[in-house]
Amino acid sequence: MGKNHLKKNVVFFTEELKKKAGQGREIIAIFPKAVKNHEFHPFFQAKVDMKTGKLVGFEALCRWIHEGKFIYPDQFIPVLDKEGLIHELDMAIFDETCRAIRSWIDMGLNPPRVSSNFSRKNLFVPDIEEKICRKITENGISNENVEIEITETVKESEYNRLIEFVRNLKENGMHISIDDFGTGYSSLSLIHNIDADVVKIDKSFVDEIPGNHKSEVLIESIINIAERLDMTVIAEGVETLEQGQELMRLGCRNAQGYFYSKPVDYETATELIRNPSFEAIREL
Ligand code: C2E
Numbered sequence: 494m495g496k497n498h499l500k501k502n503v504v505f506f507t508e509e510l511k512k513k514a515g516q517g518r519e520i521i522a523i524f525p526k527a528v529k530n531h532e533f534h535p536f537f538q539a540k541v542d543m544k545t546g547k548l549v550g551f552e553a554l555c556r557w558i559h560e561g562k563f564i565y566p567d568q569f570i571p572v573l574d575k576e577g578l579i580h581e582l583d584m585a586i587f588d589e590t591c592r593a594i595r596s597w598i599d600m601g602l603n604p605p606r607v608s609s610n611f612s613r614k615n616l617f618v619p620d621i622e623e624k625i626c627r628k629i630t631e632n633g634i635s636n637e638n639v640e641i642e643i644t645e646t647v648k649e650s651e652y653n654r655l656i657e658f659v660r661n662l663k664e665n666g667m668h669i670s671i672d673d674f675g676t677g678y679s680s681l682s683l684i685h686n687i688d689a690d691v692v693k694i695d696k697s698f699v700d701e702i703p704g705n706h707k708s709e710v711l712i713e714s715i716i717n718i719a720e721r722l723d724m725t726v727i728a729e730g731v732e733t734l735e736q737g738q739e740l741m742r743l744g745c746r747n748a749q750g751y752f753y754s755k756p757v758d759y760e761t762a763t764e765l766i767r768n769p770s771f772e773a774i775r776e777l
């Protein structure tokens with residue numbers, strides 16, 4: 494555990510560690526059946542244009558409903574990622590997301606674009622780009638309806654493959670966003686080398702504003718660079734009106750966070766598409 498997981502030479506054994514290891518084993522054991530039983534579902538979090546209050550997108554976030562109880566991603570995503578099972582989960586969530594979009598279209602609604610998270614482990618799944626594109630056609634929707642979110646990488650081996658992955662998807666007309674932007678070590682070189690559509694400013698920067706001069710400068714710089722490179726910017730983890738106002742002052746239009754909405758289930762998302770009622774933020 495010290496070597497592989499925590500990357501430390503010395504690890505002190507605690508009951509907490511034992512519990513964690515046990516939970517990990519249990520998740521791995523019940524995962525295949527849970528997928529088969531359709532226990533994983535996307536919840537949808539609104540992306541809002543702060544200036545108009547318009548709903549401009551959703552992010553699909555995975556929830557595991559097991560024996561009537563909710564399990565949140567931080568409890569199982571790291572384990573599935575480490576064990577090489579995350580691809581299966583990502584595809585299941587993406588599939589259900591595509592189906593939700595199809596059903597909204599069938600209801601005569603006009604759903605906004607929905608983004609789905611793909612772990613970087615997917616980069617090494619054979620023909621992953623084709624698999625993603627096929628899911629879209631299979632479900633009778635279009636590239637315009639979806640967006641792929643992927644995080645930055647620090648590993649050299651992943652870096653080139655990530656650039657290739659994005660290029661291949663872009664050639665197929667897909668929309669791509671770089672998640673958690675600014676938290677990696679290679680953000681600047683990545684934004685330069687990658688042809689993404691959207692940059693998602695990480696919550697850790699949003700948490701620090703207003704008031705933290707360095708975070709404000711950093712956010713403003715990200716926005717400037719992204720705009721010069723024809724990318725859109727969205728800030729995540731916006732919880733307060735003050736954060737929204739500050740982001741707008743720094744030049745950011747789009748936001749996602751509890752200030753607007755938590756991730757909600759399919760029925761509630763349907764209602765949000767029908768009657769979006771988000772507050773427009775007045776610029777100071
Ligand atoms: P993420 O992609 O950075 O997603 C944003 C997380 O921040 C979500 O947590 C969301 O519920 C939460 N969040 C959004 N707005 C706010 C806010 O205003 N305040 C606070 N405190 N939190 C906010 P969630 O749903 O627990 O997901 C956690 C992480 O798990 C995600 O981070 C993502 O990395 C991963 N994840 C979720 N679903 C999937 C999936 O289907 N596939 C993969 N590979 N990863 C997923």
Ligand code: CA
Binds near residue numbers: 552610642672
């Ligand atoms: Ca995300």
Ligand code: CA
Binds near residue numbers: 672695729
């Ligand atoms: Ca994120």
